[in-house]
Amino acid sequence: MIRYDVLKAIAPIVRGRLVVCNIGSPSQELYEILDQPSNFYMLGTMGLCSSIGLGLALAQKSPVVAIEGDGSVLTNLATLSTIANNPADNFTLLIIDNGSYGSTGDQPTYAGRKTSLADVARACGCESVVECAAEQTADELEKALASGSMTIIVSKCESGNVDVPVIGMDPCVIRERFVGEINRLGEARAES
Amino acid sequence: MATLTDRRIVDCLVENGIGFATSVPCKQLAGVIELVENSKSILHVPSNKEDEGMGLCAGAYMGGIRSCIIMQNTALGVVVNSLATLIQFYRIPLPMLISYRGEIGEKVACQVEMALHTKAILNQLHIPAYHFRNVDQLEDLDSIIKHSYMCGKPVAILADAAFWRSAE
Numbered sequence: 001m002i003r004y005d006v007l008k009a010i011a012p013i014v015r016g017r018l019v020v021c022n023i024g025s026p027s028q029e030l031y032e033i034l035d036q037p038s039n040f041y042m043l044g045t046m047g048l049c050s051s052i053g054l055g056l057a058l059a060q061k062s063p064v065v066a067i068e069g070d071g072s073v074l075t076n077l078a079t080l081s082t083i084a085n086n087p088a089d090n091f092t093l094l095i096i097d098n099g100s101y102g103s104t105g106d107q108p109t110y111a112g113r114k115t116s117l118a119d120v121a122r123a124c125g126c127e128s129v130v131e132c133a134a135e136q137t138a139d140e141l142e143k144a145l146a147s148g149s150m151t152i153i154v155s156k157c158e159s160g161n162v163d164v165p166v167i168g169m170d171p172c173v174i175r176e177r178f179v180g181e182i183n184r185l186g187e188a189r190a191e192s
Numbered sequence: 193m194a195t196l197t198d199r200r201i202v203d204c205l206v207e208n209g210i211g212f213a214t215s216v217p218c219k220q221l222a223g224v225i226e227l228v229e230n231s232k233s234i235l236h237v238p239s240n241k242e243d244e245g246m247g248l249c250a251g252a253y254m255g256g257i258r259s260c261i262i263m264q265n266t267a268l269g270v271v272v273n274s275l276a277t278l279i280q281f282y283r284i285p286l287p288m289l290i291s292y293r294g295e296i297g298e299k300v301a302c303q304v305e306m307a308l309h310t311k312a313i314l315n316q317l318h319i320p321a322y323h324f325r326n327v328d329q330l331e332d333l334d335s336i337i338k339h340s341y342m343c344g345k346p347v348a349i350l351a352d353a354a355f356w357r358s359a360e
C-alpha cells in the first residue's frame with residue numbers, strides 16, 4: 001500500500017471530522033479522494049501540520065486528526081515533545097510513514113532507515129503510540145478515535161505518489177470553510 | 193519576578209481576548225512569560241522553536257481562540273517561511289511580542305548581528321513593526337493588537353533594552 005491507498009482506506013473514518021493535512025502530495029491526494037469543508041489543506045509550510053492540529057485540538061472540543069508525513073515530522077521533530085507535554089484527548093496524530101519525501105521525488109528519509117518515529121514519540125513522552133502496517137491503519141485510527149485519548153499512529157507504508165493536480169483553492173477559502181465547520185461542529189456539540 | 197510593566201502587557205493581551213499564547217524564552221520576557229503561564233485566561237503552550245509556535249497559534253486561532261507569540265528578534269530568521277506561507281497566506285492575525293535584543297544597551301555583541309536585520313526582515317515581509325523604547329509607549333499596545341485583528345495580519349512589537357530598563 002502507498003499513501004494514496006492509506007488515505008482511501010481512512011476516508012470513510014475521517015468523513016465529517018476535522019482534518020489537518022500535510023503539505024504537498026498528502027493534501028492533493030486527500031483533496032481528490034475526499035474533499036470536504038472540514039479538511040484544512042496545507043499549501044505551504046513544511047513541518048507544521050502537527051503543530052496546527054495540536055493548537056486546534058487544544059482550542060476547542062471536536063476531535064482533530066492531523067495527517068502527517070515522516071519527512072514533515074522529521075523537519076519539526078520537537079513537535080512530539082510539545083504534543084506529549086500538552087496532551088489533548090481530542091487529538092490524533094496519524095503519521096503516514098513511507099520512508100521518503102514523497103512530494104519532492106521520493107528521496108529517502110531517515111525514518112525509512114534507522115530512525116523510528118514511534119520510538120521518538122515514546123521517548124518524548126507520548127503515552128499512546130501505535131506503529132502499524134499500512135493495512136491496519138483504518139482499524140487503528142478507528143480505535144484511536146473511540147479511545148478518547150490522544151494517540152500517535154505511525155503507519156508504515158510503501159513510498160510512491162499518485163498523479164493528482166495541485167490544489168487551486170484560495171487559502172482564505174480553505175480557512176473560512178474550515179472555520180465554518182469547526183463552528184458548526186461546536187454548536188452541534190453544545191446542543192447535544 | 194514580574195514587574196508592573198509585565199502585568200500591564202499581559203492584562204492588555206487578556207483584555208483583547210487573547211486566550212492562547214506560545215513562547216520561546218528571553219531574559220527580558222521572563223516576567224511576561226511567568227504571568228502568561230499563571231494566567232487563568234490564557235492557555236500557555238511553550239514552543240521549542242518559533243515556527244512551531246506559529247503553527248500552534250494558527251491552529252488555536254482557527255479553533256476560535258485569539259493567539260499570540262512571545263519571542264526574541266533573533267528568531268525572525270527562523271519564521272520567515274511560516275509567516276509568509278501560513279500566517280500571511282491564510283490571513284491569520286498574530287500579535288508578536290518580540291524582545292528586541294542587540295539594540296542600544298545590549299551586553300552581548302552577537303545579539304547585534306540579528307538586530308541589524310530585524311526591521312529589514314519585517315519590512316521585507318510587510319509586517320507592521322512598532323519599536324518600544326520607553327514604557328510610556330505601552331499605551332499604544334491595545335490599539336496595535338486591535339489593528340492586527342482588524343486587518344487580519346501579523347504585527348510586531350519590538351521592545352528593546354531601554355524599554356525593559358524603563359519598566360516599572
Ligand SMILES: [Mg+2]
Nearest residue numbers: 069070071100
Ligand atoms: Mg514521506
